[in-house]
Amino acid sequence: MLPPQTISLVLADDHPVVLHGVAGILRAQPDMNVLAACSDGSTAAQAIRQLVPEVAVLDVAMPRLNGLDILSSVVNDGGKTKVVFLTAVATDDQILAAIANGAKGILLKDAAPDSLVDCVRSVAAGKQWFPTDLVEAALRHDGGRRADPSPFLHKLTAREQQIVLLVAEGLSNKDIARRIDVTEGTIKIHLHNIYEKLEIPNRTSLTALALAYQHPLRG
Numbered sequence: 001m002l003p004p005q006t007i008s009l010v011l012a013d014d015h016p017v018v019l020h021g022v023a024g025i026l027r028a029q030p031d032m033n034v035l036a037a038c039s040d041g042s043t044a045a046q047a048i049r050q051l052v053p054e055v056a057v058l059d060v061a062m063p064r065l066n067g068l069d070i071l072s073s074v075v076n077d078g079g080k081t082k083v084v085f086l087t088a089v090a091t092d093d094q095i096l097a098a099i100a101n102g103a104k105g106i107l108l109k110d111a112a113p114d115s116l117v118d119c120v121r122s123v124a125a126g127k128q129w130f131p132t133d134l135v136e137a138a139l140r141h142d143g144g145r146r147a148d149p150s151p152f153l154h155k156l157t158a159r160e161q162q163i164v165l166l167v168a169e170g171l172s173n174k175d176i177a178r179r180i181d182v183t184e185g186t187i188k189i190h191l192h193n194i195y196e197k198l199e200i201p202n203r204t205s206l207t208a209l210a211l212a213y214q215h216p217l218r219g
Helices: 016-027 041-051 067-076 092-100 113-124 132-141 149-154 158-168 173-180 184-198 203-212 214-218
Strands: 007-012 032-038 055-058 082-087 105-108
Touching: 007 016, 007 041, 007 113, 016 032, 016 113, 032 041, 041 055, 041 067, 055 067, 055 113, 067 082, 067 092, 082 113, 092 105, 092 132, 092 203, 105 113, 158 173, 158 184, 158 203, 173 184, 184 203
Parallel strands: 007 032, 007 055, 055 082, 082 105
Antiparallel strands: none
16 A cells, blocks of 8 residues: 555656666655656656656657657646656756746756655655756856846845746746736736846746746745
8 A cells, every 4th residue: 555645656768777767766765656657758748648647757858759848738738747857968948948838847867866756755745846057057058147146136026026936936927817816917017027127038037047046036
């Protein structure tokens, strides 16, 4: 019998040795239940739809359907599965796209096994797991700039800071509007003002910036 509070998982990686290793690590945890271990993206997407795991641990680059495509399908379908990317190499564009589209964690394959376990548990508990160095490097290469967080905070109103945090959680404009009881049009206006104040071009850069400074933002 499974212990209470078991975390259900679907795994996907097109490298058999990696997939076997990850599955073995997570199956060894008394609070984790691996429902499926898939060798391609299409099979993983189908498993997520049918099994609705709490967490999906996916490689970014896979045949038939990549990890970002699976993430988009989960979000568009209104799925409850939280997506973590476990990857050997992630480009800046992939990191920012993953964050902006609602991924809950990114972990490199050279991380220690304990980090993978901690990541899954944290994400299942509603937290995010993004290595700060990866996010900040991706943001800098994307044209952002690493700055002291104080000016960043002082440029935004309390309402704007609230919206930035909700964007960083992966919420859509519609969901943010519902959460703070305003219209979707009002959210668009706030976002336009935020982009101008922070001198950033889009939602992707905003999400990465918010994650880089999420501790100062959360006070």
